[in-house]
Amino acid sequence: MPNPILPPDSSQESLPEDSFFSHLIELRTRLIRALLAVIGVFAILCIYPGTGAVYDFIAQPMIASLPAGNRMIATGVITPFLVPLKVTLLLAFMIALPYVLYQAWAFIAPGLYRHEKQLAMPLVISSTLLFFFGMAFCYYIVFHTIFHFIAMVSPESINFAPDIEAYLGFVMTMFLAFGVTFEVPIVVVVLVSTGVISVEKLKAMRGYVIVGAFVVAAIVTPPDVMSQLLLAVPLCLLFELGLFAARFIKVRELNRDESETEQ
Template sequence: MSTAEPQEDSFISHLVELRTRLLRAVGAVFLVFVVLFIYPGASAIYDVLAQPMLSSLPEGTRMIATGVITPFMVPMKVTLMASFVVALPVVLYQAWAFIAPGLYSHEKSLALPLILSSTLLFIAGMAFCYFVVFKTVFQFIASFAPDSITPAPDIEAYVNFVMTMFMAFGITFEVPVAVVLLVKTGVVDIAKLREIRGYVIVGAFIIAAIVTPPDVISQFLLAVPLCLLYEVGIIAAKMVKKREKKLDNHDLSV
């Protein structure tokens, strides 16, 4: 038997494992979607999402739907997004379970803390966006509308905007996890992270200018948390390295 055959079998087994993990992740999202679709329902979920915009519009004003099937598809899209967030721990676990066989035992011990912290930070980013950013930005934009104009945003454009912002802030709040992983895997050390702090600040404002609307407030509200979370990541990485050093010293003494 040639050496190419075992390699081919290993590659196929990895593909099968990947397919299994993807199906489980998609199944978890679909299951949550069915539950949310039944209760509280797609319309109720959309109404919650639309509240920040509606509160900034003149009293009695509603958003509009210009497409024929938009009133049906948009709430479904919002429910699917909510399902993904609720099922995020399962999705992250499936991703971790796929790569876990190639990790050392001490690296596998990071699974639960990383899954929990990644989920909580992503949800925290979305919550910050919903309760702080949307309220501030929508009221700021509404204050510039002339009296001769009655704003009536399209619901599809609104949901696309909201989903983009949610992803931007959710990913931004994952910065501490990314920093810890970079230090943990030895890609960079803490001294280097402190050294490039200035570049990170500049990069944060550039990223904020790209992914947020063209107003100073929303850019500021994304860039500042990104910089603060970078510092949190450095502190967390320092604590992880201290813990590793203590464990190493304990092993040597034993």
């Protein structure tokens, strides 16, 4: 029987608080590691190949579409220094993204169930790869098509020389749009696997998805038919890919439920 004169055991009362602070300390450690990884890659890229070479690589699709003798311009005083620096930082984050996601996974994994871990890790890996594929598709296919089309329809009286800061904003918007677009199969798989919606209902919504794909493409891409098609068509195809993958996930869940009932 506890002595009423003595104070209660402070170690028992501080257990939830200690656990909370331990999680905060671990979160801080994971964030610092992820930040140091990005900074480390950024420093390496600044040394070699250099911020100028990184920006030249990103600007290559636009440079290739400019008329002979034309170059991109910089209207700001420090823009030629800041814009390549921003591009290099973006590239450093992309290169360090797998390690950043690993730190996030290591933080949340202890609180997940076994079946959640089995589903979460493949989703993290596949979503990262799909995001990179979306950016690569945008860089190698979409940019060359759009920029050549713009240069072709531009009047001869206009000196087509885009500003590098405006080009950076356009590139980041397009990279984000296509990277998120290529995540559509992951969204479909997650919705079906969590029971939010069935494959049959998604099939019935196919018409709405097609219309929504063209609406999204009209909003996030330049106002020309070619760029809208280059975003809307992959969005529809990726939706169909998600439906195809979700069928197998549903079959595996049914088989697992049957095996559990048999046991």
